[in-house]
Amino acid sequence: MAAGPRWRERLFALYFLSHIPVTLLIDLQALLPAGLHPQGLTELLQWYVTTFRDPLMLQPPEWFKAFIYCEAFLQLPFFPVAGYAFLKGGCRWIRTPAIIYSTHVATTLFAILAHVLFHDFSKSEHLGPQTLRERLILLSVYVPYLVIPLLILFTMLHSPHYSHVEKRKRK
Template identity: 85%
Template sequence: MAAAPRWRERLFALYFLSHIPITLLIDLQPLLPAGLQPPALTELLQWYAASFRDPLMLQPPEWFKTFVYCEAFLQLPFFPVAFYAFLKGGCKWIRTPAIIYSTHVATTLLPILAHILCHDFSKAELGGPRTQRERLLLLSVYLPYLLIPLLLLFTMLCNPHYSHTEKRKRK
């Protein structure tokens, strides 16, 4: 059976490895009480939000916080497992967890991208993207977190290495 292209497994490994510090240092900040984060991390988050005009990270609506909770309690524990599986390569057991992960992430990214593209930020306190260029810039930050999970889903469903059916022994 054909193995998954090694470049994809390396991409997935890098994706999951890079996601660990991003989640711990940036993404989870909206869930922490004010003053609990180190000032350097707060400044980093404020720089990011100002540079990319991302109001979701500084004043997250409740629907967005639910996605961050999912990232903290469902996705974060999966990141090192997925990193190991794709770094090692050829781990067929990652198929079902990767399908669940990629489907979940793609589902959560759709409302975020729709919010970025369609929301009227002109009345928002912290602002947000107001021009098409600013919307596309912010979109470029979130889009890889949709595209890579979709590639992962496609790989898990369509690559013969991962999508094989096991033959059961007959008694």
């Protein structure tokens, strides 16, 4: 395989494989009852929420919980599969699942980013970002989870390496 897509494949593999512990140890805390997690993980989540002023993780609205359910039951099983495919390289079969995954994630991230940017946190959540600077800091946490799936989508759609169309020999 050419060196061109290899750096992207390594980035994609790191993205998917690093997502496994983040999902299991942090994100799923928003769905499970309090006290079910080890104290250290609860403290880590509390530190994150306080540091980045992210009320979505501590007091998730129902629409956000729906996204986490999708992450738990649809995305989490896909993470090791995608991690393997991109680590191995040259796996054209990952194209369609990666397009589905990246489109879904980009759509959910647009909703999350809009909420962070435009929701009036002062009326309902004391933990939310109150200033533009705090909103931008919180956005910096979420934006990579939009940018990398968009890069995956772009790569799957436009890279000849992942094209299913075989070049025909001219006679």
